[in-house]
Amino acid sequence: MLIFGVESSCDETSCAVLSVEEENGGRVFSLRSNIVASQVETHRLFGGVVPEIASRAHAEVISKVARDALSEAGIGPHDIDAVAVTSYPGLIGCLLVGTSFAKGLSSSLGVPLVPVNHIEAHAAAAYLCEYDLSAPFGALVVSGSHTSLYDVPRETSFIPVGGSRDDAAGEAFDKVGRIIGLPYPAGRAMDELAVRAAEQGADEDVPLPSPAIPGDNLDFSFSGLKTAALNYVNTKRQSMKLKEGDPLPEKTVLAVAASFTNAVCSGISKKLSLFLKSRNYDKLVLAGGVAANSHLRRSADAVCRKYGVRLIAPPVSLCGDNAAMVAAAGYYALKEGLIADSAMNAYASEEAAEKAMKECGFKPLH
Ligand code: KG4
Ligand code: ZN
Numbered sequence: 001m002l003i004f005g006v007e008s009s010c011d012e013t014s015c016a017v018l019s020v021e022e023e024n025g026g027r028v029f030s031l032r033s034n035i036v037a038s039q040v041e042t043h044r045l046f047g048g049v050v051p052e053i054a055s056r057a058h059a060e061v062i063s064k065v066a067r068d069a070l071s072e073a074g075i076g077p078h079d080i081d082a083v084a085v086t087s088y089p090g091l092i093g094c095l096l097v098g099t100s101f102a103k104g105l106s107s108s109l110g111v112p113l114v115p116v117n118h119i120e121a122h123a124a125a126a127y128l129c130e131y132d133l134s135a136p137f138g139a140l141v142v143s144g145s146h147t148s149l150y151d152v153p154r155e156t157s158f159i160p161v162g163g164s165r166d167d168a169a170g171e172a173f174d175k176v177g178r179i180i181g182l183p184y185p186a187g188r189a190m191d192e193l194a195v196r197a198a199e200q201g202a203d204e205d206v207p208l209p210s211p212a213i214p215g216d217n218l219d220f221s222f223s224g225l226k227t228a229a230l231n232y233v234n235t236k237r238q239s240m241k242l243k244e245g246d247p248l249p250e251k252t253v254l255a256v257a258a259s260f261t262n263a264v265c266s267g268i269s270k271k272l273s274l275f276l277k278s279r280n281y282d283k284l285v286l287a288g289g290v291a292a293n294s295h296l297r298r299s300a301d302a303v304c305r306k307y308g309v310r311l312i313a314p315p316v317s318l319c320g321d322n323a324a325m326v327a328a329a330g331y332y333a334l335k336e337g338l339i340a341d342s343a344m345n346a347y348a349s350e351e352a353a354e355k356a357m358k359e360c361g362f363k364p365l366h
Contacts (some may be wrong), residue, residue, distance in 0.1 A: 003080075004066075004083050008095065013037045029127060036320075083112070084329065092347075108334075126287060143290060146163070147268070149271065156336050160219075169220075173186055176344070177189060177190050191292070191293050194296065206256055273307070286300050286311060
């Protein structure tokens with residue numbers, strides 16, 4: 001079976017072809033193509049994603065991205081057996097480009113249309129690197145818009161058990177990066193600076209609060225951490241009499257990147273420990289754009305080892321937004337008959353999507 005995936009929830013337009021063979025009650029995924037057209041250079045000029053520009057850019061490239069995905073997979077459109085598309089959550093204008101394209105494609109080919117939750121799709125990237133991964137497992141999705149823990153009793157059932165009460169970790173990485181002079185998106189550069197700081201030994205102490213909310217909950221707050229980093233940098237600038245636009249000293253840049261990364265990783269590790277301690281999972285999936293962070297991968301691995309849990313994190317190339325993960329999530333939804341018709345809509349938030357789906361009786365919540 002060949003599943004065509006479509007992703008356009010934020011600033012990456014992506015289409016993929018995933019081949020699925022079912023054998024002995026299991027499945028074998030083989031990724032035939034995964035084309036990603038990034039708009040990052042465009043949004044960098046504005047210091048973040050501009051929704052209207054993003055939607056237009058998706059509309060401009062989606063047909064070409066789809067054609068490239070087919071041609072790299074060596075297939076024609078009529079070989080496709082199903083179309084899976086991110087329909088929520090995300091920027092509404094962006095989602096509408098992908099869902100409209102997917103609707104048109106599925107109805108012209110007469111194949112099923114499968115709506116996919118973007119956050120669940122991030123976790124589904126793990127199936128592409130782990131041959132025998134199946135539910136139940138725990139999942140930690142850390143992205144530009146989410147920092148969430150889930151119980152996953154079935155591949156199509158993600159039960160949120162904790163997460164950020166305000167900003168997401170990725171958003172905080174980008175904001176703090178911006179404060180110290182890095183271009184958008186700053187996550188990867190922050191990662192590299194924290195590596196350099198560890199090698200060189202940062203000698204500047206940056207006191208930052210933990211993003212782990214005190215208590216037995218599994219929740220985070222990243223806004224206080226972000227503000228503390230901003231205050232530290234502003235005070236530093238004043239004490240050094242730096243003018244607007246003057247760069248910070250390199251040792252301050254390294255120290256802020258390292259201390260911030262450390263605060264994020266130890267806060268997440270704290271709640272991950274609590275999560276794993278209270279469950280009996282033997283597998284934890286770590287996914288989302290921020291799962292590419294080398295420090296987070298190492299600290300999550302250390303926590304998992306402590307509880308005898310196998311950490312499954314997709315390769316860095318599949319952590320960011322891509323359509324391969326959407327096709328993988330779509331396979332499991334298709335198996336359960338979670339198919340949409342031409343009335344399928346796009347939703348900016350999970351709450352809006354769940355409300356609408358409940359009303360039309362489409363998808364059982366959990
Ligand atoms: O999952 P994603 O591609 O988009 C959303 O669904 O939000 O995540 C993007 C986020 C950005 O905030 C980016 O800075 C961050 O992932 N990111 C990283 C790293 N690579 C990407 N953050 C920390 N370390 C990295 N290596
Ligand atoms: Zn994403």
